[in-house]
Amino acid sequence: MDQHKLRALVFEKTGVRIDIxxxxxxxxxxxxxxxxxxxxxxxxxxxxxxxxxAAQAGHAAAPAATAAPAIAPRELRLLGAACVIALISALVVLGGQAALRQPGLSSEQQQALRRAARLEQAIQQLDPRARAQLQAELQK
Incomplete structure (x- = not known):
């Protein structure tokens, strides 16, 4: 289980950041x-x-010991209980993170906005011909 991949997948699908x-x-x-x-x-x-x-195809009588056992009711109950507990726990964790999550931009997003503002200032300081050419390239 690659926790970093799972962490990235959860963030991509839900926007919720989870720690390792x-x-x-x-x-x-x-x-x-x-x-x-x-x-x-x-x-x-x-x-x-x-x-x-294979034994039947070879015309040999299949031994009774090779018959597939049925799923025990206890195993089904345990599997069902584990699934329900896992779902409830996941919902509680995600709900708690959603409730405690502070709205706003991440630090990476804030840095990107600051960088974009600096680039905009740099573009405005270019001579008009270079600025027009650069803006034309950005429009492509």
Whole structure:
């Protein structure tokens, strides 16, 4: 999990800045762990079903031990509970950040505006011919 990529993605999609130390990354790690466990379970089932199908295709009786087990109701409840907890936690974290976020420009945006103002002043100090040529190029 690349936390910097996730941080940039959240900012691009929501405009909300999150720190690397933000608790939301713990939720991401929890989701990854739950997903990894579920994927491993499904891979085991697919492997068992593939062996059974291969045995049937080879006209051999498939042993009963290779039959894919059904998902236990307890596993479904745990997976559902983990999903609900992850969603609620993410909403609480994002809601808290939205409530505590101070409106205004970031420091990078303020620097860009200051730089633009300095460039505008520099353009105004150019001779009229150079200024007209530069503005024509900027219009392209």
């Amino acid at each position: 130390d933000d608790p939301v990354f713990a939720l991401v790690a929890l989701n990854e762990a739950v997903l990894e466990e579920a994927v491993e379970c499904h891979i085991a089932r697919i492997d068992a079903a593939s062996r059974q199908l």
